[in-house]
Amino acid sequence: MPRQLGELEDSVMTRIWQWNRPVTVREVLEDLQQERSIAYTTVMTVMDNLHQKGWVRREVEGRAYRYTAVSTRAAYSAALMNEAWSQSDNPASALVAFFGMMSSDQRQALRDAIRVVQRDPEEDAPEVAREASPQGLPEGSPEQATEGGEDAEGADGADGAGR
Structure with a gap:
């Protein structure tokens, strides 16, 4: 995490x-x-x-x-929230307290997000993406896969010759 x-x-x-x-x-x-x-x-x-x-x-x-x-800010934020929530000794109580701290706009974004994740995956995908975008929710998977492999090293790893 x-x-x-x-x-x-x-x-x-x-x-x-x-x-x-x-x-x-x-x-x-x-x-x-x-x-x-x-x-x-x-x-x-x-x-x-x-x-x-x-x-x-x-x-x-x-x-x-x-x-x-490697991933999006939304995926980073989601992972931090998940980590904090999973460490609670009473996750339901932690959620209630968290929801109580939200503004009305944030609560509406939460309701919109719940509607998106509860959709049947067989439903029209473009409609899901259209609904998710205005609320700042990730349009794809919450976490993107990293690319494997080693990076080549430059002569000195420095940036900016002539820049």
Whole structure:
């Protein structure tokens, strides 16, 4: 089960999820520097750690790596909620307390989500995806499979020659 991301890991992953394309350390660095002072090597280390932990995969492009998210933010959030709920000594009570903390919009999103997961799988799939999308629910499986295999190492693993 995934462990919650640290603050900087979350900032990096948020960009990777939002951009939804392969990104370099340099791109993430330049975006983070709009909010805070941060060193290239710090961002490079965080992205390497995210790779080692299985959050991102990377491919060599020239002397740089391009990083891509392994799963979605929705899958990450769902896994964290499932982990927290499964550790409760009284799961039903934990759910009641959690639902009590929700706003009316969140409760409506919950009702919509329950309707989606209770549908017969033989029903019209495009209709399910259309209903799920506006509520921010995952349109596919809550967890995406990771790709296997080892990544090639660049000459120095550095990003940014000429970037």
